[in-house]
Each structure stands twice: as C-alpha cells, then as structure tokens.
Amino acid sequence: MNKNFIPDIFQPRRIFVESGVSDLAMTRRILQKFPHQTIEYIDDANQFPATFQLGSDEKWNHDLLLAKQRGPFLRLCPGTQKHLCCLYHNLDVAAGCDLGCSYCILQGYLHNPLITIYCNIGDMFTELDNKLSQHPNSFYRIGTGELTDSLTLEPISELGPELVTFISKRHNAIIELKSKNVHLQPLLSLRHKRRTVLAWSLNAETVTQSDEGKAASIEARLAAAREAQNAGYKLAFHFDPMIDHENWQIGYRDIVERIFSTIQADNIAWISLGALRYPSAFDEIMRANHPRSRIFLGELLPGVDKKLRYFRPIRVELFRAMYSWIRSYSSTVFVYLCMESRDVWQKAFGWAPRNSAELKSLLDDCVLQ
Amino acid sequence: MIKTQFAFVPVKFDEIDDADHTYYIPSCRNIKPLLTSIEQIGLLNPPILQPNNSGQFRIVCGFRRVRVLRELGMTTKLSAFVFDSVEPASEILLHALLDNLTHRDFNPVELSYILQRLQEFGLTREKILADFLPILGFGRNPKVFELYEGIAHLSHDWQKAIIDDRVPLDLLHTIQTLDDLDSAVMIKVFDTLRLGKNRQREFLQLLVDVAQIQHLTIAQLTAEQWFTQILTEPSWTFSQKTEHLKELLWEKRYPRYITVKNQYEEVLKASQMPPGLDLHHPPYFETNEFSLNIRFSSLSELLQKLDHLEMMIKNGYIQKMIDLV
Numbered sequence: 001m002n003k004n005f006i007p008d009i010f011q012p013r014r015i016f017v018e019s020g021v022s023d024l025a026m027t028r029r030i031l032q033k034f035p036h037q038t039i040e041y042i043d044d045a046n047q048f049p050a051t052f053q054l055g056s057d058e059k060w061n062h063d064l065l066l067a068k069q070r071g072p073f074l075r076l077c078p079g080t081q082k083h084l085c086c087l088y089h090n091l092d093v094a095a096g097c098d099l100g101c102s103y104c105i106l107q108g109y110l111h112n113p114l115i116t117i118y119c120n121i122g123d124m125f126t127e128l129d130n131k132l133s134q135h136p137n138s139f140y141r142i143g144t145g146e147l148t149d150s151l152t153l154e155p156i157s158e159l160g161p162e163l164v165t166f167i168s169k170r171h172n173a174i175i176e177l178k179s180k181n182v183h184l185q186p187l188l189s190l191r192h193k194r195r196t197v198l199a200w201s202l203n204a205e206t207v208t209q210s211d212e213g214k215a216a217s218i219e220a221r222l223a224a225a226r227e228a229q230n231a232g233y234k235l236a237f238h239f240d241p242m243i244d245h246e247n248w249q250i251g252y253r254d255i256v257e258r259i260f261s262t263i264q265a266d267n268i269a270w271i272s273l274g275a276l277r278y279p280s281a282f283d284e285i286m287r288a289n290h291p292r293s294r295i296f297l298g299e300l301l302p303g304v305d306k307k308l309r310y311f312r313p314i315r316v317e318l319f320r321a322m323y324s325w326i327r328s329y330s331s332t333v334f335v336y337l338c339m340e341s342r343d344v345w346q347k348a349f350g351w352a353p354r355n356s357a358e359l360k361s362l363l364d365d366c367v368l369q
Numbered sequence: 370m371i372k373t374q375f376a377f378v379p380v381k382f383d384e385i386d387d388a389d390h391t392y393y394i395p396s397c398r399n400i401k402p403l404l405t406s407i408e409q410i411g412l413l414n415p416p417i418l419q420p421n422n423s424g425q426f427r428i429v430c431g432f433r434r435v436r437v438l439r440e441l442g443m444t445t446k447l448s449a450f451v452f453d454s455v456e457p458a459s460e461i462l463l464h465a466l467l468d469n470l471t472h473r474d475f476n477p478v479e480l481s482y483i484l485q486r487l488q489e490f491g492l493t494r495e496k497i498l499a500d501f502l503p504i505l506g507f508g509r510n511p512k513v514f515e516l517y518e519g520i521a522h523l524s525h526d527w528q529k530a531i532i533d534d535r536v537p538l539d540l541l542h543t544i545q546t547l548d549d550l551d552s553a554v555m556i557k558v559f560d561t562l563r564l565g566k567n568r569q570r571e572f573l574q575l576l577v578d579v580a581q582i583q584h585l586t587i588a589q590l591t592a593e594q595w596f597t598q599i600l601t602e603p604s605w606t607f608s609q610k611t612e613h614l615k616e617l618l619w620e621k622r623y624p625r626y627i628t629v630k631n632q633y634e635e636v637l638k639a640s641q642m643p644p645g646l647d648l649h650h651p652p653y654f655e656t657n658e659f660s661l662n663i664r665f666s667s668l669s670e671l672l673q674k675l676d677h678l679e680m681m682i683k684n685g686y687i688q689k690m691i692d693l694v
Contacts, residue, residue: 284542288542297582301623302655304652304656311623311626312694313629
C-alpha cells in the first residue's frame with residue numbers, strides 16, 4: 001500500500017431513494033452530486049432487502065440508499081454485560097461503510113447490502129435539541145462512528161459541518177467523529193469551540209495493510225490529525241480492535257511513537273484500547289467475506305457475553321504494553337478500555353474505575369476542561 | 370410458461386437416442402421398484418420426447434422408463450408425447466423439471482446438477498433465482514444458489530455423503546473453498562472417525578484453522594505422524610481417537626489457553642481433592658469467578674472436606690489457581 005494512500009470518494013454504482021425523503025434538502029443535495037446516475041425510487045426501505053437481489057459478481061456496499069430514519073437517531077451504547085461501558089451515545093446518521101475492514105462487525109449487524117444515509121436530518125436535530133434541552137444537567141458524549149465511519153461519507157452527505165456547528169452551541173454535549181478516512185477539509189474552518197473531537201482509529205501498519213480494506217494509510221490519518229490539531233480541534237485515537245499478530249509489539253509501539261511525534265499530548269482528549277471481539281454468530285460471515293485474513297486465527301474464545309474475544313491473558317498483555325508505551329510519552333492522556341471487565345483494567349493498567357458511571361465521568365472531564 | 374406444443378404419437382424404439390442427455394436430470398434412486406411396476410403392469414406414463422436434428426428423438430422426460438423398457442426387452446412399440454420443436458430450449462427443460470417434481474423430491478446433488486444444466490442452457494443467475502428456485506421449493510436466495518451450485522463440483526465421496534445425509538449442508542460453504550486434495554482428506558477423516566454432524570463442524574474448523582496457522586495444507590497436516598498414529602491406533606475406539614485428536618488440535622489452535630488449562634489441572638491433581646469436592650475454573654478463564662461444589666451426607670463428611678479445603682488454602686493450591694487467571 002502507498003504510504004500516503006487516501007481512498008477515493010465513495011461512488012455509488014446505483015442510488016435508491018425512499019419516496020418519503022425524495023423532497024428533503026439533504027436528498028436533493030446528495031443527488032445533485034450524481035447528475036448522471038440513474039435513480040430508483042422505492043416506497044419503503046424496510047421492504048427493500050426482500051426484493052433486492054445481488055448479482056453473482058456483486059458485493060455489499062456498492063450502492064447507496066437515501067432513506068428515512070424511523071427510529072430514534074440517538075441511542076445509548078448498549079454495552080455488554082459484566083463489562084465497564086463509557087456510556088457513550090451513538091447518533092445513527094448512516095449505516096454501512098465503503099472501507100471494507102475484515103474485522104468490521106457491521107458485516108453481521110447490517111442486513112442489507114447498501115450504504116444507507118438517513119436524510120431526515122431535520123428530525124435528527126429536533127431530537128438532539130429536545131434531548132439536550134430536557135436534560136441540561138446531563139453531559140452527552142455523542143459519536144456517529146458506530147454504524148458507519150464518521151468521515152468516509154462526508155463528501156457525499158456534508159453533514160459534518162452542520163453537526164459541528166450545532167454542537168458548538170450546546171453546553172452539555174460534545175460530538176466525536178471517528179474515522180479511518182481523511183475527508184475533513186470542510187470542518188477545518190468551522191467555529192467548533194472545541195466541542196467536536198476528531199478521532200482516528202489506528203492499528204499496526206501490518207494490520208492496516210492486510211485487514212483494513214480501503215482505509216486511508218496510517219500516514220494519511222496522522223497527517224489529517226495534524227491538520228485537525230492545527231484547526232484547534234480536540235483529538236482522540238482508538239486502537240480498536242487491537243490484533244494479536246506476529247511482532248505486534250513492534251507494530252503498535254511504532255504507531256504510539258508516531259502519534260506523539262505528530263500530535264501534542266494535551267490536544268488528545270483520550271486514547272481507547274480494545275481487543276478484537278465479535279459475536280460468535282458473525283464468525284462464519286466474516287471469514288467468508290475475508291477468506292485470506294489471518295485475524296480469525298487468533299486465540300478467540302467465547303466470553304460471558306457470547307462474543308469471541310482473545311484469551312484474557314493475551315488481552316491483558318496487549319493493553320498493558322500499550323498503556324506503558326503511551327505513558328512513556330504522556331503521563332496525563334486519558335487511556336481507557338472499551339468493553340472490558342474491572343479485573344482486566346486492574347491487571348492491565350493497575351487501576352480501574354469503580355463502575356461505568358465513574359468511567360463516564362472521567363471521560364466527560366477530558367472534554368469539559 | 371411452456372409455449373411449445375406436443376402430440377401423442379407412436380415412436381419406434383430404436384429412434385430414441387437415450388445417449389442424448391440434453392434434458393437429463395440425474396437420479397440417484399433405486400430403479401428396482403420402477404422395473405417391477407413396468408414388468409407387471411406395463412408402462413402407464415409415456416415418456417416425453419423431442420425430435421433432434423439427426424432424425425431421432427431425444428428424451429425430455431422418462432430416461433429411467435426407457436432404460437427399464439430396454440432392460441426388459443420391451444422394445445417393439447411405444448407411444449410417446451413428442452414436442453414439435455427441434456431445438457433444445459430451457460422451457461422444455463422446465464417441463465422435464467416439473468414432470469420430475471410430480472413424483473419425486475430432488476436430493477441436493479440432483480438439485481445441484483439441475484442448476485448446472487439451467488446455466489448450460491444460457492439462463493442467467495438472476496433468472497434462475499427468480500423463476501426456478503421457487504419451483505424447486507426455495508426462496509430467491511443467492512446463498513442457496515451458491516450452496517447448491519457448488520455441490521456438483523464436489524467429489525463422488527462428498528456427494529454420496531450428502532445424499533446419505535451424513536454431512537450437514539452448511540459445512541459445504543467451507544468444503545467448497547478447499548482444494549481437491551484437502552477436500553478428499555476431510556471426507557476421509559469424517560468417515561474414518563465416524564463423526565456426527567456437530568463434530569464434523571468442529572473438526573473441519575479446527576483443521577482448517579490449524580493448517581492455516583502452521584502454513585500447511587490440510588493434507589499435509591493430517592499426514593503428520595501424530596495425526597496418522599491416532600487415526601490408525603488399533604486399540605482405540607472411534608470416540609477415543611476423536612477425543613485424542615481434538616485434544617491435540619486444541620493445543621495447536623489455542624496454545625496459551627491450553628497451557629493455562631493444563632497448569633490448572635496439574636494444581637488440581639496435586640491438591641488431591643477428594644470425591645465430592647469440586648472446584649471449577651471460570652469458563653475459558655474469562656472471569657475470576659471460581660465455583661466450588663461440596664457434596665456430603667453427614668456432618669463428619671462435611672468437616673472432612675472443609676479440612677481438605679483448608680489444607681488446599683494453607684498449602685497455596687487455591688492461590689496458585691487464582692494466580693493463573
């Protein structure tokens with residue numbers, strides 16, 4: 001892979017539009033970007049998977065669906081039993097991603113083969129406004145990177161600037177845009193008041209090259225982070241999923257070193273660590289989609305939540321090493337584990353939040369300062 | 370919809386070219402009942418034929434009936450339905466399919482050959498999905514198409530195992546990714562160990578994973594001495610062989626977990642726990658919650674077991690177990 005690889009902007013092969021959103025501003029804005037594309041109008045996106053068939057050479061995530069979000073946009077992260085959760089809120093602005101990482105759990109969660117952008121964003125801002133106004137004493141860390149990559153569809157949806165501006169005017173929320181892509185130019189000149197955290201998922205170079213599909217290179221992601229830093233944004237980095245692979249120590253240590261040689265530690269809101277994990281029911285799907293990947297050959301065993309995870313001592317070893325490398329560069333950057341038990345925290349970091357509420361409070365403090 | 374017309378006409382038996390398999394839908398069924406029926410009461414259901422370009426007739430429906438008539442020497446006269454068109458057509462193949470469906474269910478191997486034939490007739494995957502899979506009793510599911518399509522390419526041993534319902538169909542997605550040699554080795558391992566369906570799934574995944582971890586093919590892995598020795602050990606039962614192989618495959622697949630598990634079992638053994646005192650480690654050592662079960666039938670027995678437990682604590686056995694996780 002080219003050291004400075006940046007993926008092409010997503011070009012849908014076909015575009016489907018749910019008739020209920022065809023007149024909305026966001027729909028029109030998106031369709032204007034594809035003047036020569038044939039548009040197919042459908043009545044109800046929920047009925048879509050039943051009638052939509054892939055051809056023999058077709059893969060997921062080549063087509064775009066513009067649809068209405070019928071449920072709430074904002075959801076509290078469901079967490080997982082007996083594990084500490086940071087009590088994050090997910091804002092589902094889209095579902096699906098064009099990057100094609102082998103470990104992506106969207107392969108199992110999403111049941112239709114299209115990338116969906118929800119175009120009724122007026123409803124979304126009303127919902128956000130109501131939620132934040134009705135709970136003025138609660139603090140919300142919100143992210144759009146759960147069901148999609150936060151930046152990869154940005155050139156099409158152009159939602160980022162609206163979100164950044166909206167959140168900049170709220171005292172009790174921040175938004176985190178989490179990505180493996182680098183489409184952030186329209187965000188750089190905004191008045192964000194440091195209420196947006198621009199975050200990049202990172203991995204060891206070898207993992208990026210073998211298992212992160214069309215994601216931007218590490219070099220490109222770090223260059224984007226530097227641009228975001230120059231634009232005054234708070235930053236975050238997520239090593240999730242960490243992969244237990246040959247010479248992982250060299251690979252991950254190298255990335256940590258590159259972060260701190262590129263970014264000032266006091267601009268980093270947090271760094272999260274998480275090890276490869278996914279519901280055991282997805283194992284077959286993920287292996288079938290990525291037959292050449294070796295990540296599924298790790299010592300992945302069923303956990304209490306029925307997800308496959310690395311054998312616990314392996315996770316502790318990964319986290320402990322990363323924590324010590326990060327600490328060698330910064331004694332203050334907040335480092336947390338995603339979906340791990342208190343016991344693993346204790347073994348890896350030498351301390352643990354008492355519960356999920358305390359973890360939330362510690363993370364809130366990182367952006368309230 | 371079949372638009373072609375046909376007529377019921379007398380045909381000379383030697384005009385039937387039963388080597389022409391244009392519309393042949395393979396049948397893996399016993400022909401004896403049909404033979405008995407035709408022998409005793411004659412041919413009740415005439416074959417359906419189509420003229421070909423060489424002045425003979427190809428069979429559309431009734432390959433087995435013609436074969437039986439030939440075997441019985443009943444080859445003097447025959448009345449048959451004859452299509453008026455000469456060219457092979459997918460619509461006529463559909464007719465053959467529908468005729469077959471009136472008196473039998475297709476097994477997976479037959480279904481696979483049908484899908485292959487439909488494609489040979491130039492039908493697209495989309496057309497087969499939309500028009501033919503529902504007739505064959507499936508939804509319009511591309512995964513079903515891919516699964517059954519691949520069966521025709523499997524070896525005879527695999528096809529036989531599928532027809533005999535000795536292997537689960539969901540396994541075939543993985544089998545179809547193996548090369549011929551690995552595929553042949555797998556069915557041999559299944560047959561040699563007489564594995565049930567769940568065990569087949571478990572063994573297939575273990576062998577595929579271990580082979581990949583060790584950068585070997587399955588054939589190379591199963592040719593290693595430790596594997597062949599267990600497989601050919603004359604004094605072990607099938608289930609003993611299976612257990613031994615599974616144990617060794619787990620050691621190679623999950624080396625760190627098995628090391629810890631073995632260490633735990635060594636500590637447990639050294640502590641000489643009496644019967645009725647059971648200490649269990651957390652599943653896969655994922656949490657730090659051990660469980661203890663004490664069975665007793667008298668106060669003295671309980672005290673005896675509690676004494677043993679105290680000894681285990683004092684001598685550091687319990688701590689060693691806790692330290693493992």
